[in-house]
Amino acid sequence: MDFSFSEEQTLLRNTVQSFLQDKYDFDTRRKIVASDEGFRRDYWQQFAELGLLAAPFSEEMGGLGGGAIDTMIIMEEFGRHLVVEPFLETVVLAGGFLREGGSPAQQEELIPGIIGGEDIWTFAYAEPQGRYNLADLKTTAKKDGDGFVLNGYKCVVLAAPWADKLVVTARTSGGQRDRDGVTVFIVDKGADGVSTRDYPTVDGRRASEITFENVKLGADAVIGEVDKGLPLVEKVTDQAIAALSAEAIGGMKELNEATVEYCKTRKQFGVPIGKFQVLQHRMVDMFMAYEQSVSMTYMVNLKVEEEEAERKKAASGAKVQIGKAGRFVGQQAVQLHGGMGMTDELSVGHYFKRLTMIDTQFGNVDHHLKRYSSAA
Amino acid sequence: MDMSFSPEEIAFRDEVRAFIADNYPQELRDLKTRGDMTKEQILMWHRILYKKGWIAPHWPVEYGGTGWSITQRYIWNEECARAETTPLLPFGLSMVGPVIYTFGNEEQKKRFLPGILSGDDWWCQGYSEPGAGSDLASLRTKAVREGDHYIINGSKTWTTLAQHADWMFCLAKTDPDAKAQDAISFFLIDMKTPGITVRPIITMDGGHEVNEVFLEDVKVPAENLIGEENKGWTYAKFLLGNERSGIAGVARSKKAIERLKNIAKAELVDGEPLLDQEEFSTKISEVEIDLTALEFTELRTLAAESKGQGPGPESSILKIKGTEIQQRITELTLEAVGHYGFVYAPHGHERTGNEYVPGPEYAAGQSQNYFNMRKTAIYGGSNEIQHNIIAKMVLGL
Numbered sequence A: 001m002d003f004s005f006s007e008e009q010t011l012l013r014n015t016v017q018s019f020l021q022d023k024y025d026f027d028t029r030r031k032i033v034a035s036d037e038g039f040r041r042d043y044w045q046q047f048a049e050l051g052l053l054a055a056p057f058s059e060e061m062g063g064l065g066g067g068a069i070d071t072m073i074i075m076e077e078f079g080r081h082l083v084v085e086p087f088l089e090t091v092v093l094a095g096g097f098l099r100e101g102g103s104p105a106q107q108e109e110l111i112p113g114i115i116g117g118e119d120i121w122t123f124a125y126a127e128p129q130g131r132y133n134l135a136d137l138k139t140t141a142k143k144d145g146d147g148f149v150l151n152g153y154k155c156v157v158l159a160a161p162w163a164d165k166l167v168v169t170a171r172t173s174g175g176q177r178d179r180d181g182v183t184v185f186i187v188d189k190g191a192d193g194v195s196t197r198d199y200p201t202v203d204g205r206r207a208s209e210i211t212f213e214n215v216k217l218g219a220d221a222v223i224g225e226v227d228k229g230l231p232l233v234e235k236v237t238d239q240a241i242a243a244l245s246a247e248a249i250g251g252m253k254e255l256n257e258a259t260v261e262y263c264k265t266r267k268q269f270g271v272p273i274g275k276f277q278v279l280q281h282r283m284v285d286m287f288m289a290y291e292q293s294v295s296m297t298y299m300v301n302l303k304v305e306e307e308e309a310e311r312k313k314a315a316s317g318a319k320v321q322i323g324k325a326g327r328f329v330g331q332q333a334v335q336l337h338g339g340m341g342m343t344d345e346l347s348v349g350h351y352f353k354r355l356t357m358i359d360t361q362f363g364n365v366d367h368h369l370k371r372y373s374s375a376a
Numbered sequence B: 001m002d003m004s005f006s007p008e009e010i011a012f013r014d015e016v017r018a019f020i021a022d023n024y025p026q027e028l029r030d031l032k033t034r035g036d037m038t039k040e041q042i043l044m045w046h047r048i049l050y051k052k053g054w055i056a057p058h059w060p061v062e063y064g065g066t067g068w069s070i071t072q073r074y075i076w077n078e079e080c081a082r083a084e085t086t087p088l089l090p091f092g093l094s095m096v097g098p099v100i101y102t103f104g105n106e107e108q109k110k111r112f113l114p115g116i117l118s119g120d121d122w123w124c125q126g127y128s129e130p131g132a133g134s135d136l137a138s139l140r141t142k143a144v145r146e147g148d149h150y151i152i153n154g155s156k157t158w159t160t161l162a163q164h165a166d167w168m169f170c171l172a173k174t175d176p177d178a179k180a181q182d183a184i185s186f187f188l189i190d191m192k193t194p195g196i197t198v199r200p201i202i203t204m205d206g207g208h209e210v211n212e213v214f215l216e217d218v219k220v221p222a223e224n225l226i227g228e229e230n231k232g233w234t235y236a237k238f239l240l241g242n243e244r245s246g247i248a249g250v251a252r253s254k255k256a257i258e259r260l261k262n263i264a265k266a267e268l269v270d271g272e273p274l275l276d277q278e279e280f281s282t283k284i285s286e287v288e289i290d291l292t293a294l295e296f297t298e299l300r301t302l303a304a305e306s307k308g309q310g311p312g313p314e315s316s317i318l319k320i321k322g323t324e325i326q327q328r329i330t331e332l333t334l335e336a337v338g339h340y341g342f343v344y345a346p347h348g349h350e351r352t353g354n355e356y357v358p359g360p361e362y363a364a365g366q367s368q369n370y371f372n373m374r375k376t377a378i379y380g381g382s383n384e385i386q387h388n389i390i391a392k393m394v395l396g397l
């Protein structure tokens, strides 16, 4: 039993930390979010140069062979700085699909573009009627000669305005919510018939609504097996949940530190407000919520490669924990900062908003409680 | 003990309902949030009620009140919430108005009450300062008497809607040596007076609701002092009691639950309405039950008040529970809209006309509303401070 990090992992953390300390302070982040493009392409290149985009890929695929734990380290540090660049979408999600389900030819062709920072990807899966059910799809891909024709609509596709390529789920057979009949496709965002409408999100990112109208796809656009895509989708989204958990603990850590610091310095009634026992206990509860979330984050990242039932429980369990803890820590951090916590000026509200939205990503507490129960 | 309406009360309800239906402007029905409203729109309903004579049901008749019974006032609030009329601004009608008719002199009543009633004067609340929030008595804004004027220096913060205000009621220290509670005076300040600067504070939901107000050698005529010099703390606390009960918002929360249920009916989980999911409907029931309890607590308070008791420290219960319920409803509403909670809906002041806000209409701005409503546990005396009040004043701890 050993929960310590290897030398390489510590080095990785230091690399990410020193980059972000230098280049991703809160003011810079504010400017990035307000800029026309909404993210920094030059930073993305630097992530590539630092090897971050290669970290989780195996050495055979041209990566550094770090796996889930390296991803966890990167995401935790990103969470501490509220990084908006699409690491989760490109490396964890699209990279995950290619790693777990891609053919050798697809891996050879597409992974270098991710590692090198040339291609940005995202995962278009959500549909308005489907909520968090990954199989509830109205988007269809009909057989057409060797290939397929894609039609449908995907909502709130995060990072899509920045993306060159999309991983898209579509129904190739069966009824709207059948587990069978789901297929995963690679779609060029620039392909004929793909149209997007972009907008900002409340947590400082960008998203698109995407319409597919008779988009022609070759047989080589399929990742994994036709009609048998759902297990792959579940596996990769569970990996994304493991990564999101890490981002969440990064955010909670910052909020807790900021809150304790604020309560030590802010004076009312002639004493630092941290002297009031009710606030002390509140901060202890916030601290415990964070520690429990760290534990669940380690747990899920260690178990994300296990067999299906075990993995599902791990991912859903972690998602429930970070959903609840993120809400509590976020709300209380705002509350203990008083009026200051409500401002756009302080970072507190921005962490709170991000933690709130993390609960929505890939299913909220209720969704994962149910999923956990049915996996158990 | 009796809960039922008499035939007269039912007739009153019908009258009120018909009046709202006939007179609430279409222009306002089409708007969603106050964040989107112009100053004139915020005042539109106020002016209509003023004309009708219904603008201040809680005021004594001699100053412009309606003379309605507690039950009638309850019916009135219910009907307004039911029709989702724009909430009236509390700063004049519920805060400074009662201070003026209770503690002001005849001259002040004549001068200020008509403008509050008509809506011609927009008031803002100059209590909080950067260093004085929960510990309001530690405020540092200073007023020094010079002949027939006071010269006021200092800064106020979190001043809601000061950007539109004509007048500010303001606490300032008039005795540098006395203990805080015996050193504060209550002033009415014309916002056009030279030396006043208002700067916006943007909140995390993107809205411009609050401001900083800087006062630099602001000359305020001595006749704008309410009551006696150094007795302002008494008036300030009287006002806070009224502010607290006003925050409970029971009728509005009922409407918000109804809206939440409609959203949960439209949202689907595996093809079934979210409202039919036990885990979600249970959460709605929980908050509804909390609200029922609060409604009866409020009615008990009102009934006691009509017999001349209170509003005492019990108003802190209304404030704590009312805001917890409001926050819970916005949280569940955000949960209900699912993915579309991500969408940022630009505020009025940010609009260029080209914004794209996807998703069902009911989803727009729900996450921002949830973020914004975190304020309710902070303002009006934070919920921690309300707990302290109950512990001390009610439980005697």
Ligand SMILES: Cc1cc2nc3c(=O)[nH]c(=O)nc-3n(C[C@H](O)[C@H](O)[C@H](O)COP(=O)(O)OP(=O)(O)OC[C@H]3O[C@@H](n4cnc5c(N)ncnc54)[C@H](O)[C@@H]3O)c2cc1C
Residues within 6 Å of the ligand: A266, A268, A269, A273, A276, A278, A279, A335, A336, A337, A338, A339, A340, A342, B124, B125, B126, B127, B128, B129, B130, B132, B133, B134, B135, B157, B158, B159, B160, B161, B209, B210, B375, B378, B379, B380, B381, B382, B383, B384, B385, B388
């Ligand atoms: C949106 C908004 C609108 C507002 N509008 C107005 C307005 O129009 N006019 C106006 O004058 N003010 C207004 N306020 C200010 C509001 O009244 C103050 O924010 C509030 O009194 C808290 O003060 P503070 O922000 O300085 O927080 P602090 O007093 O610094 O409190 C920080 C934290 O410490 C806690 N705390 C403080 N003392 C104690 C204690 N003794 N025991 C336990 N916990 C304690 C608080 O509960 C809070 O959680 C507004 C605030 C907001 C957020």
